[in-house]
Amino acid sequence: MRSLLIVLDSVGAGAAPDARRYGDAGADTLGHIIARTGLRLPVLDALGLARILGRECTVPQASWGRMRPRAAGKDSTTGHWEIAGIVAHRPFAVFDAFPPALLAPIEAEAGTRFLGNIPASGTEIIERLGPEHLRTGLPILYTSADPVLQIAAHEAVIPPDRLYALCGIARRHADAWAIGRVIARPFEGEPGAFRRTPRRHDFAMLPPRSVLDALVEAGHAVLGIGKTADLFAGRGFTASTPTASNGAGMQAIAETWATTRDGLVFANLVDFDTEYGHRRDVAGYAGALAAFDAWLGGFLPVVAKDDLLILTADHGNDPTHRGTDHTREEVPLLLHHAGRSDALGTRDGFGDVAATLADFHGVAWPGGRSCLA
Missing domain, CATH: 3.40.720.10 (Alkaline Phosphatase, subunit A)
Incomplete structure (x- = not known):
């Protein structure tokens, strides 16, 4: 069957x-x-x-x-x-920017700060903030019209396994805010030619x-x-x-x-x-x-x-x-x-x-x- x-x-x-x-x-x-x-x-x-x-x-x-x-x-x-x-x-929550009450405990547990925290398309945000990410090593956090929290990182700066662990931390804190998915968005390449890799992972x-x-x-x-x-x-x-x-x-x-x-x-x-x-x-x-x-x-x-x-x-x-x-x-x-x-x-x-x-x-x-x- x-x-x-x-x-x-x-x-x-x-x-x-x-x-x-x-x-x-x-x-x-x-x-x-x-x-x-x-x-x-x-x-x-x-x-x-x-x-x-x-x-x-x-x-x-x-x-x-x-x-x-x-x-x-x-x-x-x-x-x-x-x-x-x-x-x-009840619909999942959609944000234009995530509040400090959500981000602060994620950053504290993960031991990092985020770049971004704005609504954007995935290709746009890595072109805009990718160079700063390469300089600072800080992950890029953004959202969209969907009920999602997305974290992007260059694979040479934050390897996928580390990015997944970071998203797992965010997932635990996002539950209380009714955010449907936390999405890991690895990318690669150089400024002006960044491209997302196949190693996306969704944490629902x-x-x-x-x-x-x-x-x-x-x-x-x-x-x-x-x-x-x-x-x-x-x-x-x-x-x-x-x-x-x-x-x-x-x-x-x-x-x-x-x-x-x-x-x-x-x-x-x-x-x-x-x-x-x-x-x-x-x-x-x-x-x-x-x-x-x-x-x-x-x-x-x-x-x-x-x-x-x-x-x-x-x-x-x-x-x-x-x-x-x-x-x-x-x-x-x-x-x-x-x-x-x-x-x-x-x-x-x-x-x-x-x-x-x-x-x-x-x-x-x-x-x-x-x-x-």
Whole structure:
């Protein structure tokens, strides 16, 4: 009994009913990218994406629908937790700058001071403060529109293991402030040519029990690809393969799937969000979607009839929307299993994925509605 859950990070399918409360009225990640670029996604459309987006097509090759978020917030942790059956009723905290009451104990325990403490993009902040970091050896701390605290350091100045230890200290103090993730951001290179390395690591708050725990308790493997295990602080996973890009993620999915005989492979493809959504790069986002569509066409033949493949997203990040924040959107839902082609409608919450996985693997789970029922 093999299942594969792929989260296309930030690939939203239109504004959620409460989008106005988040400043996101009119957001539509997929719709606006397709309208601006003429993007064609023949494999996803054939599975049912065309129907999800309101276009006519032949009978879909999978079951199709969309999901409406119930949890408060529009970040990766909130979205992935809800997909796994955890509904966060309070959003994680977002800061423009972190207060001394949070930073002082982190600095005292770590024995260092920080540069920065401002909102910025990851590439911008290392270009701006990287030279000072090289001179002083002080780590760079920054945030963004997400509920995250990020610490960047040149690998030749603060090796990754030391950076991870520093982030572990920050994680312990950040819990009381409801910060969803502390993220280690190693980089390398010289001033004017800094580049982030693949050794990013996310330190999330420890989540409540999820369907992933139920699967593991029943003896099934739960194998993370990309940042999924990090988003759950490792809870509910039996193994994890971190990846640094969509390309590496797709390769890891194929390799892991080929050796998996039972359990769940739970993957996140992050470039849509980090490389293109936040940077408001419409053409780049379209190119990444086209690359995934082409890869998926080659991968589908190794998905057996009795396997379960679920494709969805965790939130939106409309690159045509103002600002650089995520957008509050519904997300697409595609289920490839047993030749079924069912109209799944609009599901009330991402937790129907958790219910579907529980149903497929024969484990008890109290929330959501299975799409296989």
